[in-house]
Amino acid sequence: MTSLNAAEIDALDRAHLWHPYSSLTAPPPAYLVRRARGCLLELDDGRTLIDGMASWWCAIHGYNHPTLNAAISEQLSAMAHVMFGGITHEPAARLAAQLVALTPAPLDKVFLSDSGSVSVEVAIKMALQYWQSQGQPQKRRLLALRGGYHGDTFAAMSVCDPVTGMHHLFAGALAEQLFAPPPTAGFDAPWDPAWLNDIGHQLATHADELAAVILEPIVQGAGGMRFYPPAFLRAVRELCDQHGVLLIADEIATGFGRTGKLFACEWAGISPDILCLGKALTGGYLTLAATLCTTQVAEGICSGSAGVFMHGPTFMGNPLACAVANASIELLLASPWQARIAAIEAQLREELAPCGDFPGVAEVRVLGAIGVVEMKQPVDLATLQAELVARGVWLRPFGRLVYLMPPYVISGEELARITTALGEILAHY
Ligand code: PMP
Numbered sequence: 279m280t281s282l283n284a285a286e287i288d289a290l291d292r293a294h295l296w297h298p299y300s301s302l303t304a305p306p307p308a309y310l311v312r313r314a315r316g317c318l319l320e321l322d323d324g325r326t327l328i329d330g331m332a333s334w335w336c337a338i339h340g341y342n343h344p345t346l347n348a349a350i351s352e353q354l355s356a357m358a359h360v361m362f363g364g365i366t367h368e369p370a371a372r373l374a375a376q377l378v379a380l381t382p383a384p385l386d387k388v389f390l391s392d393s394g395s396v397s398v399e400v401a402i403k404m405a406l407q408y409w410q411s412q413g414q415p416q417k418r419r420l421l422a423l424r425g426g427y428h429g430d431t432f433a434a435m436s437v438c439d440p441v442t443g444m445h446h447l448f449a450g451a452l453a454e455q456l457f458a459p460p461p462t463a464g465f466d467a468p469w470d471p472a473w474l475n476d477i478g479h480q481l482a483t484h485a486d487e488l489a490a491v492i493l494e495p496i497v498q499g500a501g502g503m504r505f506y507p508p509a510f511l512r513a514v515r516e517l518c519d520q521h522g523v524l525l526i527a528d529e530i531a532t533g534f535g536r537t538g539k540l541f542a543c544e545w546a547g548i549s550p551d552i553l554c555l556g557k558a559l560t561g562g563y564l565t566l567a568a569t570l571c572t573t574q575v576a577e578g579i580c581s582g583s584a585g586v587f588m589h590g591p592t593f594m595g596n597p598l599a600c601a602v603a604n605a606s607i608e609l610l611l612a613s614p615w616q617a618r619i620a621a622i623e624a625q626l627r628e629e630l631a632p633c634g635d636f637p638g639v640a641e642v643r644v645l646g647a648i649g650v651v652e653m654k655q656p657v658d659l660a661t662l663q664a665e666l667v668a669r670g671v672w673l674r675p676f677g678r679l680v681y682l683m684p685p686y687v688i689s690g691e692e693l694a695r696i697t698t699a700l701g702e703i704l705a706h707y
Contacts (some may be wrong), residue, residue, distance in 0.1 A: 411582030432465025
C-alpha cells in the first residue's frame, strides 16, 4: 500500500469526509495525526501534542499500550469477529463476569453493543419492555435531568438537555420526555431539600406514564461539565423506588475511575436498575458498550409477551473489542489508579486555580481526573485550538467550556504543560 502525503489526505478529507458536528462546505481545520504513543499525538509535520482529552475521554491508559496491543493481536490470531446470535466466546463471557463483579450489585445481566448511544437506546428499550411485561405498557416516557447528554441517536437525543441538545432541530421527530433540573450547587454543597421540589413533583404526578429516570451520575459531561452532590443522586434513587420508576445510570463518561471512584454511583452508594457503560471500557481501542440490568428487570422482560429482549446488533460482543476491554480493565485494576487520579485532581486544582481570576473566566471546577474552566463567553474553537497546538497541547473545548480529561497515565510534567498553556492563553480572553 503506498502512503498518501499530507496534502493528498487533506484533499480527500475535505472532499468526502464528515467530521463530528461539522460542516462539509466550510470545514474547520483537521490536524493530521500519524501516530500516537503514551499521552502524545504525533502530527504529520513531526510536532507532538500532549493529549488532554484521552480521545473524548476513553484512552485512559494512553496510546499504543503494549498490553492492550498484545491482547488485540492475540485475539486477532484466533478470530476478529463472529456473530453472537447462537454463538458465544471466551472474551465476551469473561467481560460479562468482570463487569458484573465490578459494578454495584445487583446488576448482573449484560447486553453488549457497539457504542454509547446504542447502549442508551438498549437501556430505554429494556425499561419499556420491562413495564410492558408488568402489564403497564403506558409507562413509556423518560424523565431526564436538564443539562444532561446521552448520545446522538433518536431516543438518546430525546433525553439530552432540551435547550442545548438537538430538540429544536428534530422537533416533532423526538419522543417528548420530561425534564427536571439537577442541583445548581456543586459536588460538595450541603444538602438542600429544595433540590427535590421539581423532580419529586414530576415523579409524583407522572409515575403512571414514566418508565425510568435517566441521568449521568455526579458528572454531567457533554451537556455542560457540571458536578452535583451525591446526596441528590441518593434521593433520586429513593424517589424512583417510592414511585415505581426504574433508574437508568449513564456512566458512559464517568465509568472506570474518571471521577475518583470506579463508578460514579459509588459516591452515593446506590445502584441503578440499568447501567450504561462505554468509552473507557476498551481503554479507547475499539468501539464497545454495555448495558447492565438487574435480574428483576431481565426476568420481567423475558416474561413479557415477546419473551425475549428485542435488540441484536451485527457486531454484538465483537471478540476483538471484548478482548481489549478485558485487558484494559485488568490493566486498570492492577494499576494504582486511585492514587493517579488523586494526583491529577490535586494538580488540576492547584494549577487551574489561577484561571479563576481571569476576567473572561466564570468558574473553575475539578473532580477526579476532570478539570473544567468555564468561560463567560463561548470560545472560538478553531482559534483556541490553534493557540493550544502552537504550545504542543491537544484539547477540544466546546461552547464556554475549556476542559481536560487526560489519560490516567499522564505525567505531572505533561499535565503542567497543558495547564501552563491554558493559563497563558485564557489570561487574554
Ligand atoms: N452518554 C454519555 C454520558 C456520553 O458522554 C456519551 C458520549 N460523549 C454518550 C452517551 C454517547 O456515546 P457514543 O458517542 O459512544 O455514542
